[in-house]
Amino acid sequence: MPEKPEFSFRQTLHMRRNFIGRSCKLHFEAAPLKIVRASRQYLYDDTGQEYLDCINNTSHVGHCHPHVVGVGQEQMAKLCSSSGFLNEQTTMYAKHLISTLPESLCVCFFLSSGSEANDLALRLAAAYTKKKDVICLDGAYHGNLGTLVEISPVRYKKIGSAHQPREWVHVAPTPNTFRGKFDAKTENPGLLYANELIKVFQKAYQDGRQIGAFISEPVISASGMVIPPENYFPCIYRYVREQGAICIADEVQCGLGRCGEQFWGFQLHNVVPDIVTIGKPVGNGYPLAAVITTKEIADSLMDFTSTFGGNPVACAIGRAVLEVIENEKLVSSAKNVGKCLKDGFKAIQPKHPMIGDVRGVGMLIGVELVMDKESKKPAREAAEILIYKMKERKIIMGTEGKDKNVIVLSPPLCFTTDNARYVVQHFSEVLANIESEAASVGLTNLDEVGSTNVPLDVITDEPSISIHALSDEDDEEDEESSAAKRARYEEVD
Template identity: 35%
Template sequence: MSTAATGFDFFAVGELPAPNLPAAEVAAIVAAEWGLEVELEPLGSQQDQNFLAHAVGLDDPSPIGVVKITNPAFSASELAAQDAAAARIAAAWPELRIATTTSEAAESGSGSARSIVAETSEGRLAMRLLSFLDGGTLTGDGHLAPQAVARLGELAAKASLALAGLEHPGLDRVLQWDPRFADRVVSLLAPHHPDPVRREQLVAAAEAAWATVASLADALPRQAVHLDLTDDNVVCRAEGGRRLPDGMIDFGDVTRSWAVAELAITISSVLHHAGAEPVSVLPAVRAFHELRPLSPAELAALWPLVVLRGAVLVVSGEHQVQLDGGANAYAEAGLAREWRIFEQACSVPAEVMTALIADALGVGVGAPPRQVHRARAASRGAEHGEVARPTAATGEPVRLDVSVFADEVDGGAWLDGEAFEERLGLAALDAGAPAAWLPRGTPRLTASRTLSPVSPATVPLGVDVWYAEPQRLEASEHLDIDGAAQDADGDWVVPARTRIRARLGRGDAPHLVRPEYATGWLAVTLDPAPMLGLDETGGGLDTLAGAPDSTGRRELLERRNAAFAEVQEHYYDAPPQIERGWREHLVDTDARVYLDMVNNVTPLGHGHLGVAAAVNRQLRRLNTNSRFNYEAVVEFSERLAGLVPEPLDTVFLVNSGSEAADLAIRVALAATGRRDVVSVLEAYHGWTYASDAVSTSTADNPNALETRPDWVHAVEAPNPFRGRYRGADATRYAPEAAARIRELADSGRPPAAFIAETFTGNAGGIPLPDGYLAEVYAAVREAGGLAIADEVQAGYGRLGDWFWGFEQQGVVPDVIAVAKAMGNGHPLGAVITTREIAARFRTQGYFFSSTGGSPASSVAGMAVLDAYAADGLQAHAAALGRQLKRDLEELATRHPLIGTVHGLGLYLGVEFVRDRETLEPATEETRAICDRLLELGVIMQPTGDHQNVLKTKPPLCIEPGSADYFVEMLDRVLTEGW
């Protein structure tokens, strides 16, 4: 391409050393020219020199601007073009903050322009004072959330739209950063790279990318572009617990180039951030495309331009470091960052990324329609006469299933991986099948793994086959088979009863790919199944319901929202589709395994075979209601009564914690003949009328405090961390609650009951102050009322050293409500009280729950108790809980956001605060942290009225390694950002 330009020409200049003036000299010039006394803080730049300017003697520490010393190679016309571009974007998008040149010396009253040419120790240099925009940039390697990445794409689109009509002579320049000249830049500067291996990689990748871009160049629109809208050159505001860009700075690279270069350069800057990879840029691409749609040619050129950008950054950085002789710390510090950008850009073939991006945008450049995909695969085999037929056996080939939906993978069988697949394949042959095969495109749970911060490669691009008899397959172009040999004619010789893996379409295609990239890879490869005589219809993207399909997940969520009452919320804004669980792990349809750190409903873990077998067996025999006389309900009730101290001895069985709390309240009302109940603020007891009435959690109901019925009287939450009384003063909560109960009695409204969680779970796993329940229970009993212990969350061994929460307080309640853990996910709850109190409930008529205490529910409850004893879960909760809490407390010594770690056993809460003195809740940050943990394979949710506590209540079967993984990932999030 021609490089004739009226402005700067990189190839004519050759070298571009950055200005390197002493800060004192620059401060003197600022004082002389603009009448400002300033202190200067150096800022990084590769080819210019920048200082952050603070006014001397002012009380306000905020910077007054940025002093930019422009490289002498750039002309006044080019500087004017930069100012024009900034002004144009500011006018087009008033909501954006744009760093423009300050025009008047308002502080000094001199009225001189803020753009000058000064005589310096390095000759005449242009200086400008640019407006300072607070909030900082995204500079550094911290994690960028999808929201931040999307905002980068939005800013790039807005810059592109605003600059589309800009014409200025200062745009006529040739920059090394302009991708139109990337091939020449790499050719010129690559020889300076000191590492021959990396140098070869750079040149090869750049040449391949340039070949694609050059073929599309004539179809790429050109216009004025910012050309450096990167993480370093955007400014941010705090939104939703994250810093999101809302403005742009540094217009030094403004020029005329391909419009799509704006986006390519922006998304390239994402790739060096913690946890970033090619798929991480999709939110930016989508945001850009929504505002400024990409043409087919731009879409096809986008990822090759990212590769070229990475190559140019690397060779330019190495060259600049050598040119500046070690004086440019900014350029030197960027070498590792720039190599990571290049490495990530090349980690996925450009064709795959193009197809993936096209699919994400819903445009037609990506994966072909499924019918076309199948036809291409089938016709290729037919055309060459290559369709194999399994020989010397009868019947049809058996298609195997190791997806998340397969019954065969129950009980954690999938953890055996390929060995499990092998057993399935050979078993099918033993049963008489001529062949057994695993299809392409369906995520394999057997390929997954637990405790992984990235999704494993679970999606096969080809098929795995076992033939009962030896096979000979004719040679075919682009057909690759692992596990088979080729003879002299190039035909494939397949041994009997031996796994082979066949792929079709690309020699560089791996056997398995990660779900995030599957759509792209499946678009550029074909299904070999028809060629192998396995499936005449092909097995493309839709082989099973479990095929990777983000659109399908979105559609399922839409169906849920349409048919399922909206008030029944779901975790996460974009939740994974969870279809399987095993122990402390949950699995989505892509076969990604997540560590479940919140599910106290399943203390034995997910997919427990003992509970499943007991319920299955009972359902085959009988399942009816408890009015019939059968052994299971009797035995289960006896075992429950045996778990509580005297005088508690009588059991009601219901279906849930809400029903248990509701029934406990009704029992107390009936037993005392009263209507008033005392509850505790910040508590949640359930969704039924009575249990909701005594629930005061504003997190669950923002109007909770204003909508309590007049018979509910709330006392202060005994929170020793952020309540009115803290630390040792927390002993004052109990006397005040007792006094309130006496006041009610003295006023003629003695309470029927006092209800409280025995361990404040909803508030974040916070133990009650020592002696709290003893004093309050005594007060309510003195007034003739009953003490109700809500053990729905704390009960059943979760605290480790105590089976029941009230044991930790050294008391015995009159009524216990329990649920959750009782059925390991099966709907089961109970109220346990005394025979006398239960008998008084007869004044309300009879009580009946259709499925509470059913045979199936009863055997489920007994299976849970059996497993508790066999697996020693309570002792495990005590030992592992102590270690987990110690590890979390150690994190708090390094991360100020952690205010404290609450709890006992495996009932813990990590509370986040913005300030350890004021205890300002870090509500938005907590939600963002949970989102980031999900990306790293950990399911976690906030709790508490301020939603700033991590609800750390995993299945009690959790392994020590899983607890360690949670701590490691939380440490990573708090270190890298969210």
């Protein structure tokens, strides 16, 4: 039986609506969840219901990992202070983190959030180049601080004409080969998109502006897990540096092995940035972030302090996260499980007229929903309905992209291939029902709607899992079933 909470669901919701800012949105705002505990890739609400977490990349190595929790508890019992004192945890963590990066990236600054890290990256770029202006992408999101809102068009565009971009911010097209100016059928789209960014440079110079930095995620998550095409980043990085500017890689979403192929997202594109920023996943939920850069760039900033950045508890936890990634081979797991997810969605794509695109790498997957594949009109309402219907089936998903029509998956790296197949099968059944409803009112072609029973043995040698294996029809559970839903880490040393 679940523990009796101090406040009921209604009391908690009432207090939130009274005491928390209205702009602080909840997942599933129309029917929010009260989550009281978590373990590995599972969340548990106040009634004891278990949910499969497909979006919580903050808990990078899994919710409440015992090694991470144990190390944090041990260090907190010894010392938890501001970062102005010499301590081994900070230096050992910096050394371990740097060992995962190219040789040129050898100096760390520690902070408490990805937003702080990106803000510091802009300060470092301006200090080193003596130029404040920045180029970002039109689908970008880099954080909540004032400077970062200005380089996050995907957020400030919601404000509409009331927001005027700052003169020091220059926006280039997102290299999206599904919905952008140059699609995947275009010859060398990476070079063509790079040329678009070069035009932004040239326009800035004509206006008397000097560019100091180019910032981008290696996988553009806020645009719906857009993977820039081949040759894009090598061309951009080369040109940026020729103009005396530097390159910033925002690895908050895609770093630390999430991309599967490599430990860092920029390595997928065969480039080395001048500054790397990382945030929430490095502490597995504990506030920790870092900026890693070259010695020359680091030395250009004469003064920097962060009260909590680099404190011994945060750095002990950061070290523990790196140890778990290595010991549990989570980079390899991200590659294999991510392939299962992506292959599964691609296998069902022909059966679903609303699946316009499936993209991603490792444990960063985006499924873009459209009203029809010819017009590519964004199916925003269908996407919203789908994530609520998946929630009813105890699977948590989210949406991203300018039109919020891209279903995104970025689960903890302990996600399994069984989880992946289970998610795809439920997704297919739910989407088929939505498509049938849409067809009944003439919004899509009924002839194109596939069967709701999609066998996934097309992507695996293992037999297909029944979509009713974890039915939510029954609220009553026997004692054995309840015991199986206890903390999934109990057997881990």
